[in-house]
Amino acid sequence: MDKKTCLHDKHVALGANMVPFGGFDMPLYYSDITTEHMAVRQAVGVFDVSHMGEVRVTGPEAEKFVQHIFTNDVAGAEYGKIFYGMMLYPHGGTVDDLLVYKMGENDFLLVINAANIDKDYAWISEQIKGFDAVADNQSDHYGQLAIQGPGAEALMTPVLGLECTELTFYTFKEIEVNGETVIVSRTGYTGEDGFEVYGSHDFIRQAWDKLIAAGVQPCGLGCRDTLRFEVGLPLYGDELTDDISPVMAALSMFVKLDKPEFIGRDACAEQKENGIKQKVVGIELQDKGIPRHGYPVCAEGKEIGYVTTGYKSPSTGKCVCMALIDVAYSKLDTPVEVMIHGKARRGTVCKKRFYQKSYKK
């Protein structure tokens, strides 16, 4: 039985097409994926992302512990900063990708993928042994909304009563609302400006109702995936897995090898030093056809990898994909073929940012 977020009844009432995702019964779309996608690119949309997990890490050695399990560098960070990075296995494969919120001195909130909550919490609980710190799984406490698109900023104060427009990209603040502390961050997973709001189930339900009443487009997981894909953001399970390291996924900028130690550091350093066999690239098709997850990629008559995510890009109309392929073929403009329904379709390697991001810095 799939779990339900605190907004589940509202999705059903809106007539959403519901699908299982990460152990939750979630909305795939309300009207259709393309309409919702374009609403976020051109105006604003709201997503229920309450399925995401939250783990609070506190204690005298909380920072030391986060540094040990996280690829990015949070040392001495200011309160209110957010970091993107990964937790890795010793061999460099990825446990999960996550956001780390610096809540205070030795106080961090880790935001993790829904499908990985149990796995991650078990991993964190195991690694934290020996550190003077505790990890608390608060996933069931928080509901979460993502308000995304160029029109997001103008809604936050008038509609939601959240004074937060001064926030810069990848920062957050805590706001007291009716006796509870709500977290508001300038983050998202769409390549557009926007905010994410964490609060109690009651707060999130009221905020959702206000946004829908204000005419904001409700958006499902369908366009969440097309939006993140178009700007080259990875999805755990596609571009990052327990076998795909962030170096292979071309996400080395979030792996701080100048940190003296973290789990998976040596494996990543070795991959940077000696090179990797496979790498995640973008491919644009010249022939017609839509590349989908798992389709083989070929070159010079042999299989060189597979598609991790592919779509007919709603913003550009082009048939594009990300793929994990042999590095020998990963240079820009290299001709490759994607096998689609048994036929070889011609494409070329390109940047995996298929659409330009427009964040507010």
Next chain:
Amino acid sequence: MAKVIEGLYYAESHEYVKVEGDFGYVGITDYAQSQLGNVVYVDMPEEGDEVTAGEEFGAVESVKAASDLISPVSGEVVEVNEALEDEPELINKDAFENWIIKVRLSDKSELDALMDAATYEASCE
């Protein structure tokens, strides 16, 4: 409610055949398009290809997923609906008007294995 048209032949996999003389126009039903959502691409065979009853001959793709097309009849593809190459969304507008392939039927007895409109409509409920 998805519509059906009398006089067509229907497959369990939600394709229809509209027979005119020795030819059959094959497409997907209104019910199928309503389940798929916005069609963004139709992967079609080429003129001259042979299709076989019960076998895949292409795919209809929504944003999210590809759905195989299973031919309800056998024969040579004598025409493909080229309008769908540029406007695949025509299938959402009218799935019965916008057939996908025209087949020279090699065995009309295959039609006996298909459903009529009333039986198909009942099967969708």
